[in-house]
Amino acid sequence: MNTPPPSPLRIGALVPLTRPGWVEAGRHLLAGMELAVREVNDAGGVAGRPLELVVRDTAADPRKAAAAVDELAGLGVAALAGEYHSVVARAAAARADALGVPFLCSSAVLDALTEQPTPWVARLAPAQSRGWRIYADFLLGAGHRRIAVATQPSVYWASGTRILRDHLAPRGAAVIELDTSALAPTAVCDALAANGATALLLLVGHPDPAVSLVESVRGDRRLAEIMIGAPAGQPEFAEWSKLLGEDGAAIPFLRYLPERLGPHGERVETALRQQLAEAPSFVAFEGHDTITVLVEVLRSPRDGTAPWPHIKVEGTRGPIHFSRPPGTPVWQWTWPPIHVTDRSPAHPDRFRTLHTG
Numbered sequence: 009m010n011t012p013p014p015s016p017l018r019i020g021a022l023v024p025l026t027r028p029g030w031v032e033a034g035r036h037l038l039a040g041m042e043l044a045v046r047e048v049n050d051a052g053g054v055a056g057r058p059l060e061l062v063v064r065d066t067a068a069d070p071r072k073a074a075a076a077v078d079e080l081a082g083l084g085v086a087a088l089a090g091e092y093h094s095v096v097a098r099a100a101a102a103r104a105d106a107l108g109v110p111f112l113c114s115s116a117v118l119d120a121l122t123e124q125p126t127p128w129v130a131r132l133a134p135a136q137s138r139g140w141r142i143y144a145d146f147l148l149g150a151g152h153r154r155i156a157v158a159t160q161p162s163v164y165w166a167s168g169t170r171i172l173r174d175h176l177a178p179r180g181a182a183v184i185e186l187d188t189s190a191l192a193p194t195a196v197c198d199a200l201a202a203n204g205a206t207a208l209l210l211l212v213g214h215p216d217p218a219v220s221l222v223e224s225v226r227g228d229r230r231l232a233e234i235m236i237g238a239p240a241g242q243p244e245f246a247e248w249s250k251l252l253g254e255d256g257a258a259i260p261f262l263r264y265l266p267e268r269l270g271p272h273g274e275r276v277e278t279a280l281r282q283q284l285a286e287a288p289s290f291v292a293f294e295g296h297d298t299i300t301v302l303v304e305v306l307r308s309p310r311d312g313t314a315p316w317p318h319i320k321v322e323g324t325r326g327p328i329h330f331s332r333p334p335g336t337p338v339w340q341w342t343w344p345p346i347h348v349t350d351r352s353p354a355h356p357d358r359f360r361t362l363h364t365g
Contacts (some may be wrong), residue, residue: 011337012271013147014056014057014058015057015076016052016057016058016060016084017053017054017057017059017060017086017306018060018062018086019045019059019060019062019085019086019087019088019089019357020061020062020064020076020077020080020081020085020088021038021041021061021063021065021088021089021090021157022064022065022073022076022088022089022091022096022097022100022111022346023037023038023041023063023090023094024065024066024067024068024091024092025038025063026065026066027035027067027068028067028068029068029092029096030068030092030213031060032116032245032246033092033245033289034065034151035284035306036288036289036292036295037090037092037114037115037291037294037295038063038090038289038293038295039280039284039288039292040089040288040292040293040294040296040299041061041089041295041298041299042209042283042290042295042298043276043279043280043283043296044295044296044298044299044300044303045059045060045061046233046237048293048303050321054303054307055307056228061084062080064080064083064305066096066100067092068093068096070095070096070098070099070341073091073096073097073100073103074099074102074103074358075251076100077103077107078103078107080109081103081107081109081352082357085111085352086110086112087297087302088100088111088356089111089112089298089302090112090113090114090295090298091113091224092114092115092116093319094116094117094118094136094163094164095118095162095163095164095270096116097113097115097116097118097121098116098120098121098122099246099339100113100124100173101113101121101126101338102122103128104128104129105124105128105129108254109127109306110128110129110130110302110315112129112130112131112132112298112301112302112305113129113130113132113133113338114132114133114291114294114295114297114298115132115133115291115294116133116217117133117134118136118163118164119135119136119137119167119335120207121335121338122337122338122339123338124312124337125332125338126323126337126338127314127339128314128318129300129337129338130330130340130341130346131262131338131341132297132298132301132328132341133293133338133344134264134341134343134344134346135266135333135336136164136168137171137181138258138346139239139262139264139346140172140239140262140293141175141271142262142346142363142365143172143237143239143262143348144170144171144175144176145175146260146363147181147207148181149363150207150235151206152181152206152207152235153180153181153182154204154205154206154208155182155184155206155207156180156182156184156199156200156203156208156209157169157172157181157185157186157189157208157211158185158186158196158208158210158211158217159185159186159187159212160189160190160213160217161189165212167241168268169185169211171232179252182271184199184205185274186199186200188212188217188221193217193220193221193224194224194225196221196224196225197224197228200225200231201228201230201231205234206213206233206234206235207223207234207235207237208221208234208236208237209236209238209239210236210237210238210240210242211239211240214247214248215247218238218242219248219251219252220363221236222255222256222259223252223255224251226255234290235258235260236258237259237261238259238260238261238263239261240262241261241262241263242259242261243256243259243350244247244263244289244290246286246287246288248351249351249356249357253356254353256351256356257350257351257356258350258351258352258353259350259351260349260362260363261348262347262348262349263290263310263346263347263349263356264293264345265345265347265359266267266326266345267345267347267364268324269325269363272323273293273324273325274323275294276293277323277324278294280292280296290325293323293325296323297324297325297328300321300322300323300324301319301323301328304319304321305319314339316329316330317339317340319342325344326345328341329341345362345365346365347362347363347365348362348363348364349361349362350362
């Protein structure tokens, strides 16, 4: 009599795969998770059981994400993984906490990922307050004391603006907020010329209005000396360079990769490049590391306590272990590598490290 195959261990994957979600980020995030699942299954699975991803598109919609968590929990997933957009991840984390399902957030950085401390939620990406303070230090080191921020209404962008202002103001720098929901790109240029800002930070969505803002500023002779920055990482993806060409270079952003990958990271990079048919972003590595961590969570005995503090694995970007820093309600990898990077003006497909956190 044939023995039936073991039932799969299911992980629910939350990713933005359609607009208005950042589709390219979702594609890279999912590619990293899928590669890691294949590697686990090629090595025999988890305790002899194959790993299976059950993918749900969040489309950058918090309500859709919360509904997906409920559905996936009903399907009996062992854990939840992913999400790129911070506001969406917060909605998913709230439902995962309420249902008692482990959720490892791959890419979202909003500090207040949950309202209260929870044993069920952990995060790989650095907290926004850490990364954006590093970016603020880069601005100060580059001599910027009047910094404009082009913003859109969002909890995430408002949080970023507050972090920058709180870090820069005591050091003698001013942050000037320009609301792009009220100002067209040409009006933003006029405001920049009038207020004497030396840097403009894009705290706005991609591709719009970020691309239009870059084109307007780059085409305005009055603003030839202004630095454009994008701490949220818009220039990381190939689409940025395709849309903007040379205008997309020399725009510093936060990148969560080491300057040099180790042997494990290099091997994964090669496999991801083949899978994506382009250079993998740091988001693809976050996806791979997410599955690596969750496999160890699934292998750990369930004793009713938070599994995260016991996890120690070798990720693509270095050793991963978790703690709960003061003021952070979720378990956090402390810390991923953080660099301020830009695309080289001479070779827009290459990246330059400008500042190390």
